[in-house]
Amino acid sequence: MDIKFSGFGGQGIIKSGMIIGKAASLYDNLHATLTQSFGPEARGSACSAALVVDESPVLYPYIVTPHILVSMSQEAYEKFSDELAPGGTLLIDADLVQMEAPRNDVSIFSTPATRIAEEMGNRLFSNVVMMGFFTAITKVVRPESVKKALSGLIPERFMEKNIEAFDRGYDYGLEVLEQADDGIAAETDAREK
C-alpha cells in the first residue's frame, strides 16, 4: 500500500508519516518505509511524506502512484492529486481543499480536520485529527496502534489532547463511512476482506 501525506510545511505532514509508519511497523507487524521530500517545499509550500506499507519487506522505497493520498492544503492537492492511482482513495481537509473538477475514478472522503482542531483550541492538532480520519477510512493500521505510536513523537503534556484529536477524527471517519452510499460502502468492505 503506497500512501502519500501532503500539505504545507508546519502542518505536521512528515510527522503524520512517522506516526502511521511507526504504528504499522512496531505495533501492527507490517513493514513500513517512510521517505520525505526535501528542498524548497520543506519550507512553507507544498510538502509531502511517502509511506510504503507492506506485509513483506519494502524493497523500492519511493512512491510513484500512491493508492492513498492525504491532502491538507490546496497547493498539495493540486500538485499531487493527478498522481493518485485509479481506484485509489483521496482524503482531504474539507475547508482547506476546494476541488473544481474532482476525479471520478477515485474514492474521495473529506473531513474538516483543521476546524475540528481549532474547536479543540489549537490548529496544531489538525494532522492528528486527520490521522484519526485516515485510520477509520483506510484501515491500514489499527487505531490502538496509532495511539501507541504517538508516544515519543509528540510531547507527553499534549498527549491527552492528541488522543482526543485522534478520536474525533476517527469517529468522524466512522460516521462518514456509515453515511457513504452503497457503492463506496461495498468497496470499503471489499478492501477490508
Next chain:
Amino acid sequence: MKADPLGVATGSHYMDGDHACAEGAIAAGCRYLAGYPITPSTEVAERIAVRFPKVGGMFIQMEDELASMAAVVGATWTGVKAMTVTSGPGFSLMMENIGLAAMMETPCVVVNVQRGGPSTGLPTLAAQADMMQARWGSHGDYEIIALSPNSPQECFDLTITAFNLAEQWRVPVMFMMDECVGHMSEKVDIPAADEITLTARKFYKGKKANYKPYKFNGQAKLAPMVKAGDGYRIHVTGLTHDERGYPLIDAETQARNVYHLVNKIRNNAEKICLFEEDQVADAEVVVISYGISSRVALKAVEQAREDGLKVGMLRLIVVWPFPEQRIKQLAKQVKSFVVPEINLGQISLEVERNAAGQAQTILVPHPGGWVHDPDDILKAIKEGAA
C-alpha cells in the same frame, strides 16, 4: 567486550538511517565526534550532540571538515573511539587527513552520507558516486575498509561493525551511506547491550622504554596503541616512519611502511570482506549491488525469477576490500554480472577487472538524484541472460 548499557537504546524504534547510525556509533562506544554540518548527514551529528552529554561523550562542531578529520585523528590517540560525519563536499575536504589517519594507523570511522556530485551537486538527493574516492581519495598508497548499509537497521548494525573493524585493523573505516538510506525511516531493533560485541582497542602494557607504536609485518597482528598523556614518549607522523614512529626519509623505510599499510588489508581481504548471496548456486546472471541500489535490484531480480530466469544476487556489505576471489570464482560459472549503482561506473569496473573476460559485466548506471527504475535493471538482466 560487550557494549556499555549506558549508550545502548535497547528496544524497537522507528527512525531514519542517520539517527540509526548515530545510535550505532554510541552503542559501539564512540565518545567523540568532530564534524561540520552538511546535508544529508547533519541528523547524525544532531542526534549525537543531544545524546553524547548523557553518556560522557564529546561533540564538537569544528570550523570545517579539514579540522574535523584532524580532530578525530588527535582524539583517537588520546584513547577514545572517534568519528566524523559528512557528505561529498566535506568528504573531499577530509581527504588529506584521512590519508594522515591511514599513515598513522589511526582507528576511526568516517561517515559519508552520499549525495549527488561533483562539487555541491544535489545536496538533498541520493548518489553512490564517492565509492572510488572512499578507496583512494587521499594521495599515496594505502588501503582502507568501506561498508555500505542498505537500511536504517543496517545503519545501526554496521556502524558497530565499522568501529570494530577500525580497531581490529587500525585503519580509518569509511561508512558509505547515501541520502536515501540516511533519510528513510524504518523499524530499527536495538538489542540489549550484552548482545553487542565490541572490539576493544589493544593498549600496550609493557615497559615504557620498549614501546613501539608500529609493527610492520603486513599481517593481522598489529602493534598495540598507547594514550597521549600516559607518559609514553612516542612520535607519530604523516612522514614515512619506522616502527618507533620516527621519520626516516629513504626508499627502504618507505617500502616497509607502505607495504605494511597496504598488505595488512590486502593480505587479509578474505577475512574482512562481507557480502550476502542469494540463489547464486545455479545462476546464469548474478546482480552485484550495494546500499540502496541493492534493494531496488532485488525487486528486479524477483521479477526476473518470476519470468523464469536463473538470476542470483550478491550484495556487497563491505565494499572495500573488494571480494576479488569470489568474483573470480563466479566469473567461471555465470554468463554475466549486472551491476546497478548510482554512479556512472565505479564498482562495475572492479567486477569487470576480476571477471577478466570470463563473464560479461553490464553496468546499469544512474547519475544520481533518485534510485534506479527496477525495469532498467530487469532489462540488463535479460540482456545478460541472452
